[in-house]
Amino acid sequence: MTRVAVNGVTGRMGGAVVETAADRDVEVVVGFATSDVERAHGVPVVHPEGATEALREYDVDVVVDFAAPEGALTVADACAETGVAMVVGTTGFDDDGLDRLDAVSAEVPLLKASNFSQGIQVLQRLVGEAVRALDDYDLELLESHHNGKVDAPSGTANSLLATIQEERDVEPVYGREGHAPRDEDEIGVFARRAGDIRGEHELVLAGNDEVVTLAHRAEDRGVFAAGALDAATWLVGRDPGRYEFGSVVDAS
Numbered sequence: 490m491t492r493v494a495v496n497g498v499t500g501r502m503g504g505a506v507v508e509t510a511a512d513r514d515v516e517v518v519v520g521f522a523t524s525d526v527e528r529a530h531g532v533p534v535v536h537p538e539g540a541t542e543a544l545r546e547y548d549v550d551v552v553v554d555f556a557a558p559e560g561a562l563t564v565a566d567a568c569a570e571t572g573v574a575m576v577v578g579t580t581g582f583d584d585d586g587l588d589r590l591d592a593v594s595a596e597v598p599l600l601k602a603s604n605f606s607q608g609i610q611v612l613q614r615l616v617g618e619a620v621r622a623l624d625d626y627d628l629e630l631l632e633s634h635h636n637g638k639v640d641a642p643s644g645t646a647n648s649l650l651a652t653i654q655e656e657r658d659v660e661p662v663y664g665r666e667g668h669a670p671r672d673e674d675e676i677g678v679f680a681r682r683a684g685d686i687r688g689e690h691e692l693v694l695a696g697n698d699e700v701v702t703l704a705h706r707a708e709d710r711g712v713f714a715a716g717a718l719d720a721a722t723w724l725v726g727r728d729p730g731r732y733e734f735g736s737v738v739d740a741s
């Protein structure tokens with residue numbers, strides 16, 4: 490049975506991972522969070538500063554991380570020190586943070602994805618294809634999330650934007666305002682935050698008197714938790730390096 494530690498165990502996704510793990514051949518043996526609580530969802534909670542000792546003490550195979558960038562990096566360093574694999578779901582890293590994750594992946598297997606749903610993997614491919622085929626259509630990217638989300642645009646929107654920019658040289662305009670027509674080489678990027686929306690992403694392609702929309706809506710956090718746990722069991726035992734969630738989906 491794969492022994493998992495959950496970083497961010499007291500959070501929305503932490504709870505979803507523990508719940509989803511209960512139906513699988515994995516055991517969540519410890520969790521990390523900065524809150525001063527002994528247990529969350531029945532799992533013992535350790536402060537991230539104590540992660541190195543805890544990974545050894547609980548004989549952890551893999552960390553599943555849905556926390557905040559600073560906490561993810563602290564635990565990533567602990568993984569590098571102890572040789573434990575890491576699945577990173579946290580979004581909102583700056584360039585320094587991404588470099589630090591790269592350094593960790595020289596020591597242990599590390600798989601980072603901004604979205605662990607299978608549908609988003611397909612959407613990424615469809616977006617690339619549509620932007621390639623409709624190469625002069627206006628592009629607008631929209632995402633909606635719950636009111637507790639702290640990073641904007643979402644990690645997924647940034648990944649979709651990167652896919653689009655591989656096909657076309659578009660300049661993002663975030664939350665457009667003012668008095669000027671759009672430029673043909675810009676892409677509007679919009680983030681909405683309301684209620685408990687689990688995660689919605691949409692690309693609009695408009696031109697030639699027609700509109701194409703490519704959209705995905707997550708309906709339950711269990712979708713992300715399941716994908717991350719799939720990634721975790723897939724990752725254990727692999728060589729150090731960076732891995733992609735697409736490989737996990739392709740293998741299933």
Ligand SMILES: NC(=O)C1=CN([C@@H]2O[C@H](COP(=O)(O)OP(=O)(O)OC[C@H]3O[C@@H](n4cnc5c(N)ncnc54)[C@H](OP(=O)(O)O)[C@@H]3O)[C@@H](O)[C@H]2O)C=CC1
Nearest residue numbers: 497499500501502522523524555556560578580603604605
């Ligand atoms: N890749 C994907 O598929 C998905 C990614 N996400 C991402 O996962 C992350 C978490 O989302 P969500 O669960 O909604 O957020 P929450 O705010 O609900 O939870 C965040 C968790 O991280 C903990 N945390 C905060 N700071 C630290 C720290 N320094 N060290 C360790 N833990 C810390 C918090 O606990 P405490 O305050 O007690 O420390 C809490 O348990 C976000 O970056 C989000 O974008 C979300 C869904 C899917």
Ligand SMILES: O=C(O)C1=N[C@H](C(=O)O)C[C@H](O)C1
Nearest residue numbers: 580603604638643644645688
């Ligand atoms: O914070 C969330 O909830 C989500 N975050 C991820 C992101 O930033 O893309 C993935 C998903 O959309 C939910």
